[in-house]
Amino acid sequence: MKLMKKGAEADIYQMMWQNSKAILKIRKPKNYRNSTLDSKICKQRTIKESQMLSQVKSFGIPTPLVYFVNLKNNSIIMQEIPGxxxxxxxxxxxxxxxxxxxxxxxxxxxxxxxxxxxxxxxxxxxxxxxxxxxxxxxxxxxxxxxxxxxxxxxxxxxxxxxxxxxxxxxxxxxxxxxxxxxxxxxxxxxxxxxxxxxxxxxxxxx
Ligand SMILES: Nc1ncnc2c1ncn2[C@@H]1O[C@H](COP(=O)(O)OP(=O)(O)OP(=O)(O)O)[C@@H](O)[C@H]1O
Ligand SMILES: [Mg+2]
Missing domain, CATH: 1.10.510.10 (Transferase(Phosphotransferase) domain 1)
Incomplete structure (x- = not known):
């Protein structure tokens, strides 16, 4: 797995998912936030992001396919858009x-x-x-x-x-x-x- 980007909010890795190029986005806890609040925020955003990536497809917005969501470590595996x-x-x-x-x-x-x-x-x-x-x-x-x-x-x-x-x-x-x-x-x-x-x-x- 290759680290592609350290974002403001999450780390982005490139990986393979069932023979397709994929992106792993993991939201890391932030030290400056209270840790219970922090894990709640990370979880909420992970859920929201994975739901919305799929929801907006229904009215024609191009988004990466969601392959897998893991709420234990607040990560999403999605299709890589290689642009x-x-x-x-x-x-x-x-x-x-x-x-x-x-x-x-x-x-x-x-x-x-x-x-x-x-x-x-x-x-x-x-x-x-x-x-x-x-x-x-x-x-x-x-x-x-x-x-x-x-x-x-x-x-x-x-x-x-x-x-x-x-x-x-x-x-x-x-x-x-x-x-x-x-x-x-x-x-x-x-x-x-x-x-x-x-x-x-x-x-x-x-
Ligand atoms: N599905 C994807 N396909 C290709 N590149 C991606 C994908 N998801 C994320 N990236 C790359 O990783 C960068 C950061 O991803 P994203 O915006 O989802 O995370 P973030 O932590 O919110 O980042 P930031 O805080 O910098 O906005 C994107 O700008 C893009 O370059
Ligand atoms: Mg971004």
């Missing part, structure tokens, strides 16, 4: 894919799912398909306020990690998002994004 995180692609490719990412987020919201951790590292491009991963912080919610929090996060990520292309990427994201959720929801949610920003806890992003 590249959108974060690591060229600027022109990120601009182009932003529209598709907007559509995927629109589909999630339209079906009452908030992702909770929308970063460009959580979308993987493989054979012209954008896959969504990392559902540990996701929630079933139809509240516009929750959907606005998702949009605000990805906007912030585009602004910080992809500053040079932020304007065009965000514009394309919104085009894709609107094409799925429709004008009425779009207006409501983007207004809430501005509300969140104006609360001052967050800096406003152009």
């Amino acid at each position: 590249k995180p959108v974060h690591d692609l060229s600027e022109s490719k990120i601009i182009e894919l932003s529209k598709q990412i907007g559509k995927l987020v629109g589909m999630l919201h339209q079906n009452g799912v908030m992702h909770g951790d929308l970063t460009t590292s959580n979308f993987i491009l493989f054979q012209n398909t954008v896959y969504v991963i990392d559902f540990g912080l996701s929630q079933n919610t139809i509240k516009s306020e929750d959907h606005a929090v998702d949009l605000r996060l990805i906007k912030e990520i585009l602004n910080s990690a992809h500053a040079k292309i932020m304007q065009s990427a965000w514009k394309n994201f919104l085009l894709g998002y609107k094409s799925i959720v429709g004008s009425a929801s779009f207006t409501k949610i983007t207004k809430l994004v501005l509300d969140i920003e104006s609360r001052g806890r967050y800096a406003q992003v152009v």
